[in-house]
Amino acid sequence: MLRNREFRQFAILFSLMATAAIILGFSINKAAGILAIAFATAFGIAFFLFTKARYKSIAQISNQIDLVLHNADHLHIGESEEGELSILYSEITKMMLRIREQNDALKKEKEHLADSLADIAHQLRTPLTSVNLILSLLANNPDENERKNLLRETEELLVRMDWLITSLLKLSRLDAGIVAFKREQIDVNHLINAALHPLLIPMELHNITLQMDVPKGIKILGDLGWLSEAIQNVIKNCMEIAGDNGKLDIVCEDNPLFTQITIHDSGPGFKKEDLHCLFHRFYRGKNSQATGYGIGLSLCHMIITRQGGTITAKNHLQGGAIFSIRFPK
Template sequence: MTLGFAINTAAGILAIASAAAFGTAFFVFTKARYTSIAQISDQIDLVLHNADHLYIGESDEGELSILHSEITKMTLRIREQNDALKKEKEHLADSLADIAHQLRTPLTSVNLILSLLENSPDENDRKAFVRETEKLLVQMDWLLTSLLKLSRLDAGIVVFQSGQTDVNALVCAALRPFLIPMELHDIDLQIDVPKGMIIQGDSGWLSEAIQNILKNCIESAGENGRIEIVCKDNPLFTEIAIHDSGPGFDKEDLPCLFDRFYRGKNPNATGYGIGLSLCRMIITRQGGTITAKNHPQGGANFAIRFPK
């Protein structure tokens, strides 16, 4: 009887001691986990309120290590998004400054012409001033329209209607607005477009892109110039090449031709640096590519390619 009690007492003491040890270990372990979680929480708070703080201390524990890994990914993603937003704001500010500058030049000219028009008694001079004002207003209208198109493309609200487009019809549609100006400036036009050539894309926007290239080429070719449009088809791609007889590009300008608002190193360069940028956006977002280089025979050469 005594032996049994002694055994039961020892077992009871052992059970109590085991429970106490387990409870102590559980308390210490739980406290350590809560301390680690509190530290991670404090570090997350730093991340949220301090964009420069990205470090979250590592944890050796399994579950907390996984949590640490996921939070680290989140902080890096937040940093990337913050950097992207910062760049977008800077780009927007720069773009607004460029737009204001682009509009200020023709507006200043219009104000000056209107002042001269008011004080000029000569009828011929007044007609010349009116024609020049009309020309500037057309330029401003083109500028604003192009900027609106660029903003729509930047915002991603343009939905291209992809379909089979006949290249010959596309080139003819793009040329239509320029036929009279080319005739007035005695610009020779050569077209070589095989019948039945098809590309995949939005014909309206592609026509817009080609018109911007043609506008650039017509200005470069000048009086009695020449423009050549040659289309080629092979198993890999379809190409639309436009070549003018102008002076071509300066070597240092070639890498930046399609950059927005880039007008070249020449201080006397005309244009706004928008047309070619808009052209590239339209073409690349429909799966095509566009390149520009100096033609071996002189002048500029633009090549638009659409893969099969």
């Protein structure tokens, strides 16, 4: 306690006042002097014991703070009665809980980052391995037709890698919260046509039948570029599941509460164990094609939910999968 400047100053001031009181008491008479000594001694001892107890409590709190800074899991600060120490105890408890929550969040983020980096490395390694294999085959293959096929396959792999890297960059931007979505009126017909446009030729090549029921004049609020990409990824996923000679139904419904876009395919639907993981990053369901990366639906979910919408998926009663994208009014 003597290391505390305030305590030393108070001790000096108390000594001077006690000395003055004792001298004044003896100047009156002996009994008054003895009474002054007794009061000064009693007050001094009481103040010393009280201050020592307070310093002990503060020292315990300081030790607990030190434990918090060293990531202790189990902490205990005994509650004090009403007063300054009780307020300090309450604030320290809040601080401990907050720091513990932040530590847990940081651990989860580090684990998620490590898992994501491992997944990204795996996703990129697969096409790179295929490209290296094709290049070695090209070097030892004199047949011109075979070389053209290998070059075409290499080009497809590079296109897939470019899509993968672009999608990962978009996910990173969305995770970081640096994407500023526009808030503008979008005609749903225009939105769906913009999403379908790049997929019309693949649909024709795979003989996929498309049926649309989208009334004119329905509008939603959002970012046309990002939302068209999200819907395009959903349609692309349905095309892959439906396969050759498949069917797609796109229906839009509008009511005073929300606008809903449903996309229904003629594929085999989802496995029961896949339904709760469909929008998880890098998740590839039981019915996914081998070329899938498990990124498209995750990107869709993030784009739509960040703009106030919702997206769900389930098995249709008449077979196939159905995606429901809903935008509240």
